[in-house]
Amino acid sequence: MQQEAKKPRKISTYNMKGGLGKSTLTGNLAHALALLGYKTLFIECDMQRNASSILKERPEHSLTDVLTEKVQLSKAIHEARENYFIVQADRNLDEAANYIVMKGWKAYTGFKRAVQELTAYDFILFDYSPSWSAVTEAALLASDELLVPCELEPYSIDGLIEMFHKLREKLDEHKLEIAGITPTKVDFSSTMTHQYLQQLKDTFKDKVTPIIRQDKQFPRSQAYRQTIFEFNVKSKAAQDITELAKFLIKGGDTNG
Numbered sequence: 001m002q003q004e005a006k007k008p009r010k011i012s013t014y015n016m017k018g019g020l021g022k023s024t025l026t027g028n029l030a031h032a033l034a035l036l037g038y039k040t041l042f043i044e045c046d047m048q049r050n051a052s053s054i055l056k057e058r059p060e061h062s063l064t065d066v067l068t069e070k071v072q073l074s075k076a077i078h079e080a081r082e083n084y085f086i087v088q089a090d091r092n093l094d095e096a097a098n099y100i101v102m103k104g105w106k107a108y109t110g111f112k113r114a115v116q117e118l119t120a121y122d123f124i125l126f127d128y129s130p131s132w133s134a135v136t137e138a139a140l141l142a143s144d145e146l147l148v149p150c151e152l153e154p155y156s157i158d159g160l161i162e163m164f165h166k167l168r169e170k171l172d173e174h175k176l177e178i179a180g181i182t183p184t185k186v187d188f189s190s191t192m193t194h195q196y197l198q199q200l201k202d203t204f205k206d207k208v209t210p211i212i213r214q215d216k217q218f219p220r221s222q223a224y225r226q227t228i229f230e231f232n233v234k235s236k237a238a239q240d241i242t243e244l245a246k247f248l249i250k251g252g253d254t255n256g
């Protein structure tokens with residue numbers, strides 16, 4: 001398979017801004033990759049648990065149990081759909097953050113190693129809450145690439161540049177490759193949208209991925225605890241997520 005060279009690809013969907021559609025994008029992207037034949041694990045680093053609400057039953061172990069060293073990472077992996085696996089967050093994720101702070105570098109390196117050992121997966125995706133914590137830090141340090149959802153609005157480019165700067169400061173010398181910058185909730189009925197998109201492409205060039213348009217099918221699918229591919233595979237939402245998945249797959253194809 002194309003991913004062999006870098007397997008598993010460990011991609012964090014991250015932006016410090018809230019409500020951009022990060023969890024919607026990441027959960028559906030995980031299913032898209034799974035449907036395209038890539039074994040995908042989604043690690044949920046957000047106690048809101050929006051993305052993992054598609055699970056039909058609550059897993060016995062959560063990310064908190066892993067980060068507090070109660071269980072091994074493999075024990076917290078739950079099959080959500082064929083080829084699509086989830087490590088769910090729980091309401092006690094703060095406890096995990098405190099534990100990591102107390103344990104220091106051992107906790108960070110321990111989690112990173114545990115993630116590295118999951119070589120059976122093609123992709124590991126991480127989703128975050130917009131607020132910073134030791135859990136955010138541990139998961140970012142365990143990943144190699146960054147997928148950055150953003151809204152097309154005034155000053156969004158300045159905001160992204162500032163965010164990259166802050167991340168570099170916080171993560172010290174850990175370098176995260178930019179897998180892509182993804183405009184989300186794109187609404188072409190708004191007059192400035194084309195201009196903002198062009199500005200983004202002028203600045204970040206081929207890092208700008210296929211866009212995710214605004215589509216009510218996303219919130220509707222979530223109301224039924226389904227991915228967009230289960231709810232409406234013909235929707236523009238499903239098409240956009242698939243295009244994004246293909247972009248990421250191509251980006252990881254080191255054989256050209």
Ligand SMILES: Nc1ncnc2c1ncn2[C@@H]1O[C@H](COP(=O)(O)OP(=O)(O)OP(=O)(O)O)[C@@H](O)[C@H]1O
Pocket residue numbers: 017018019020021022023024025046048050128129130184185186212213214215216218219220222
């Ligand atoms: N492309 C889209 N079109 C329409 N609605 C969307 C789209 N993406 C996300 N939404 C809706 O926007 C809301 C916020 O989405 P989501 O929870 O994915 O954002 P988030 O960035 O993860 O938020 P948080 O920062 O709180 O984690 C949800 O109701 C979701 O259904």
Ligand SMILES: [Mg+2]
Pocket residue numbers: 022023024046048050128129
């Ligand atoms: Mg979210």
